[in-house]
Amino acid sequence: MPDESRLATADRPLVFAPKPSRAPPSSAIGPIAWMRANLFSSVSNALLTLLGAYIVIVVFAAIINWALVDAVWEASNRRECLDKVGRAGACWPGVIAWIPNLLYGLYPKDQVWRINAAFLMLVVWALPLWLPGVRSKLAIGLSAVLLYPFPASYFFHGGEQDLLWTALIALGLAAFAWVWLTTFSERFTGLSFGAFVARVTGDAEQPEESARLRARIGYAVLYLAALALAAQWSLSEVPTRYWGGLFLTLVISGIGITFSLPAGVMLALGRRSHMPFISLCSTAFIELFRSVPLITILFMFNTMLPLFLPVGVEVNRLVRAIVAVCLFAAAYMAEIVRGGLQAILRGQYEAAAAVGLGFWQSTALVIMPQALRIMIPTIVGNFIGLFKDTTLVSIIGLFDLLSMARAVGEDTTWLGLFLEPFFFITLIYFVFCFLMSQYSLNLERRLGAGQRR
Amino acid sequence: MSAPPAIRLVGLNKWFGTFHVLKDIELSVAEGEKIVVCGPSGSGKSTMIRCVNQLERHQEGEVVIHGRRFGESAAQDEAIRRDIGMVFQQFNLFPHMTVLENCTFALTWVKHLPKAEAEAIAMSHLERVRIPEQARKYPLQLSGGQQQRVAIARALCMRPRIMLFDEPTSALDPEMINEVLEVMVELAESGMTMVVVTHEMGFARKVADRIVFMDQGEIVEEAPPGTFFARPRYDRTRLFLSQIL
Numbered sequence A: 001m002p003d004e005s006r007l008a009t010a011d012r013p014l015v016f017a018p019k020p021s022r023a024p025p026s027s028a029i030g031p032i033a034w035m036r037a038n039l040f041s042s043v044s045n046a047l048l049t050l051l052g053a054y055i056v057i058v059v060f061a062a063i064i065n066w067a068l069v070d071a072v073w074e075a076s077n078r079r080e081c082l083d084k085v086g087r088a089g090a091c092w093p094g095v096i097a098w099i100p101n102l103l104y105g106l107y108p109k110d111q112v113w114r115i116n117a118a119f120l121m122l123v124v125w126a127l128p129l130w131l132p133g134v135r136s137k138l139a140i141g142l143s144a145v146l147l148y149p150f151p152a153s154y155f156f157h158g159g160e161q162d163l164l165w166t167a168l169i170a171l172g173l174a175a176f177a178w179v180w181l182t183t184f185s186e187r188f189t190g191l192s193f194g195a196f197v198a199r200v201t202g203d204a205e206q207p208e209e210s211a212r213l214r215a216r217i218g219y220a221v222l223y224l225a226a227l228a229l230a231a232q233w234s235l236s237e238v239p240t241r242y243w244g245g246l247f248l249t250l251v252i253s254g255i256g257i258t259f260s261l262p263a264g265v266m267l268a269l270g271r272r273s274h275m276p277f278i279s280l281c282s283t284a285f286i287e288l289f290r291s292v293p294l295i296t297i298l299f300m301f302n303t304m305l306p307l308f309l310p311v312g313v314e315v316n317r318l319v320r321a322i323v324a325v326c327l328f329a330a331a332y333m334a335e336i337v338r339g340g341l342q343a344i345l346r347g348q349y350e351a352a353a354a355v356g357l358g359f360w361q362s363t364a365l366v367i368m369p370q371a372l373r374i375m376i377p378t379i380v381g382n383f384i385g386l387f388k389d390t391t392l393v394s395i396i397g398l399f400d401l402l403s404m405a406r407a408v409g410e411d412t413t414w415l416g417l418f419l420e421p422f423f424f425i426t427l428i429y430f431v432f433c434f435l436m437s438q439y440s441l442n443l444e445r446r447l448g449a450g451q452r453r
Numbered sequence B: 001m002s003a004p005p006a007i008r009l010v011g012l013n014k015w016f017g018t019f020h021v022l023k024d025i026e027l028s029v030a031e032g033e034k035i036v037v038c039g040p041s042g043s044g045k046s047t048m049i050r051c052v053n054q055l056e057r058h059q060e061g062e063v064v065i066h067g068r069r070f071g072e073s074a075a076q077d078e079a080i081r082r083d084i085g086m087v088f089q090q091f092n093l094f095p096h097m098t099v100l101e102n103c104t105f106a107l108t109w110v111k112h113l114p115k116a117e118a119e120a121i122a123m124s125h126l127e128r129v130r131i132p133e134q135a136r137k138y139p140l141q142l143s144g145g146q147q148q149r150v151a152i153a154r155a156l157c158m159r160p161r162i163m164l165f166d167e168p169t170s171a172l173d174p175e176m177i178n179e180v181l182e183v184m185v186e187l188a189e190s191g192m193t194m195v196v197v198t199h200e201m202g203f204a205r206k207v208a209d210r211i212v213f214m215d216q217g218e219i220v221e222e223a224p225p226g227t228f229f230a231r232p233r234y235d236r237t238r239l240f241l242s243q244i245l
């Protein structure tokens, strides 16, 4: 029934007054309401919740009892542990005694600082990427990926340097110094390092040409200083057969991860290329490496590669493993990137072409950023998989974290101690993988801000 | 007339596979002229307009822009293309860049202008399409009409001499169509050479110098709006007009 008072007359139209919004009823918000809606919405749901909670509590209690409450913390061999608590509690002294080996393998004890220094260098190198007010972030990131490996490998391996090697190490050191110099000058003066040098050494009135020249002289001085430093730098050689533990795992997976992304991007572009030869080669490579298990590839590279190389050329076992891991990871990454590319609408290419961009520009600036962003969860998932897959290098005789853990129980003092070291490295793997996946979620949230469809 | 026409399509033929999509297209657009292209869906309007800036390659015939023929050298093709702006039905803004970055992007990477200068140009065009206040937002935070106006601003930033529009209002909710058409009318009044594929016959009547009617890959007839609406020569045109008016 229409309300009489709201009927329109010919000269007076109805005035529409929207109803004011009200807050939702209190039964719909808050933790109690959430639990009622999600955990106890029906009898069967409530039973499942209780059963689940029971199982979680029992399992956790058992683990905590074993790992902490009943555990032995001081003993000089496994016998003592067994005499104290039998198998009811963990025997941690064995793991503690082996921690240096679990982390660094057989790396000489008095040289371990080099590994720590190199990892610290990486952290310090990348730190400006997270500082506000730094503009050269792309250059800093690229320098870390491309130039950090030189000083890092000298830290790790040491030994004689030839001329080229010294020059490359110096390049790395100069880049490292540049990263922090430019970070400071950008934060405090707003000028990049080069512009800062030009400003300090001459007045602003002078023409651009001379400013550029003075900036270049600044870079040259920086490089010469780094060269002097690199030539002085001398570390004893630690052959790769002494490398091991977490350190080795990080070296292999770190290189694999950094290599796989750019290589995967190129392979994916190659596979989609209109040039038949390039497309065929990329496809063949991808399919070949994807259809063979990593363990087989490692094995092939380890035993077959030397047969194909000319006599006298010897490739180090670690290098062989790293090459195998890189190629395998690149093939997988290529398919992930291709998946991302397929999600980009054709209109994006056309819009880029219509404003005058060429193929490489539109790929690098329009298509790839979007494709990679969509694929972040899958890409990071692949990184995590790769990190764990590096355990397979143990079958070609490299002592990664997993094989070092196995070695604890083969040590005569701690004979049979397997569970505890495995528990310990499980925690290590968990922490690394968890951090990676959290970082990926964080990245997704930040990059996705305001851009969701 | 001394200056060559802005656009000249000569004997244009195109096939998708074996499907003959454009048949002997002949069209000449003078500098500053506004052409509206209409016709039933699938008649080849998009394909024709996309041949004008060579987003689609044709197999026979010539596309000549301001007297320069496409296909003579890669460098010249790029230069010709920079004179032509395009606005798409689906906007095709870059979703990972802000509105401002969408506009400055090509100025920075194609014309290599410094950032400040590029931003000044971009803001002036965003003002022209009346959305300077949205410059820092991402495209997907805007309404369809706003997105399409950004797309127009983005194309204008490159200072094109010719603007192509492929059904710019077809993906819009009805209440947003006018805000886009108004911007296009102003652009037309400023003297831009425009080729517009649209079924907005009000716009055609107001702005077009000539209306081109296409069916099955052919230009059936072309005439000034007055003649076109009042005395279409072909039965096909009459049928089409009776369906959309």
Ligand SMILES: Nc1ncnc2c1ncn2[C@@H]1O[C@H](COP(=O)(O)OP(=O)(O)O)[C@@H](O)[C@H]1O
Pocket: B016, B021, B039, B040, B041, B042, B043, B044, B045, B046, B047, B048
């Ligand atoms: N990339 C393509 N490949 C094959 N056929 C196409 C392609 N693009 C368009 N077509 C076909 O060409 C014809 C004309 O398309 P189009 O130019 O988009 O028509 P309109 O814009 O007039 O609706 C249609 O029949 C369409 O199916």
Ligand SMILES: [Mg+2]
Pocket: B045, B046, B047, B167
């Ligand atoms: Mg169309």
